[in-house]
Amino acid sequence: MTAPVLDFDLDAELAMVGVTGGASWAPLGSTLPSLMEPWPDAFTSFGYLNEDGLEEEPDADSQSFTAWQALSPIRVEVTREVWTMKFVSIESNFSSVSAYYRAAREDFTEQGGVVILNQKGKPKRDLRCYGFDVIDGTKHRRFEMPEAEVTDRGSVVYKSDALTAYELTVTAYPGPDGISVRRKFKEGWALPALTP
Template sequence: MAGDTDNPRLWEGADFYAAPVGTTAPTDVETALAAAWLAVGLLSEDGASESRDQDSTDHYAWGGKLVRTTKSKHKRTIKVTCLEDNLVVFGLTNPGSTATTTGGVTTRTIKVPKSDPRAFLLELRDGEVTKRRVIPKGEVSEVGEVTLSDSELQAFELTITIYPAADDTLYLDITDDPQAVVTP
């Protein structure tokens, strides 16, 4: 059987960050993040998931022979579930809302959500291997149902729609994974 048992990845640790669009992104896996990158806190053990959606149209020649397929309306999303109800998560789930604290009591004023694009960074770890997925521009497009219960953790499932840059770049993956090395 061909292959190397060191190559499959099981991401044992992860952190997810949000920052204003245009925040300096890392260019390696070791440099500390700029202060503007704020951690969302604990994530669900379910991890993160990426989804792709696009329209495809098949084009046929006379007689029914497939000659081409065109693609359009490509959409990419990433989904994470945050387990903390901190200020970062509050801002992502309620853009345009406010929170104030007076005398140890915090009041959150929830408003109809406004558009609030952000930069995102997902950092994954598998032993000595690290991968940073830098999303220069995206937006929380969906917040899953939040359960308030004595038998389930309160969690905030966020779906983030990734917006492409002018050159069609969706995100950058920066890794020190030896299997990702490009040889000339």
């Protein structure tokens, strides 16, 4: 008996690890890089993220349709799909504090070297433009969320054996052009030719 021949196009160079990267935000409507250029000056970095890096997560609902003459569905339609990015910022800076507390720059004041944030009333929506990078050597993957906001937060713990950390989940919404997430890949692979 002849052993089966594996005829797969395998390339270990295309296996990617999220070695490093980052997260940043800019005011809603900010200009995004056309390709993989550095983020424009309007973007503010969250700085160091914890060792868990970035976690991209889809959340979808679907409706299945089963015919009278069948036992299994003959069609499934996606009825809802939401994309989120989760990360933990371990730098206490304006980016992490303002995103965590959903506060705009005008909500802060500074007096005598002390930054003050007064929280009162019902929180306003805090739509921003978010950007995320994942880097592995020369490989680079970028996520742009032109219209997004923090929709979930973890607790901030203050104790002597842990960094003060801000756990954030950012949810992307469709912008005026219908795009909720723009993904860019510079990883050494190319698109196959279009078939007519």
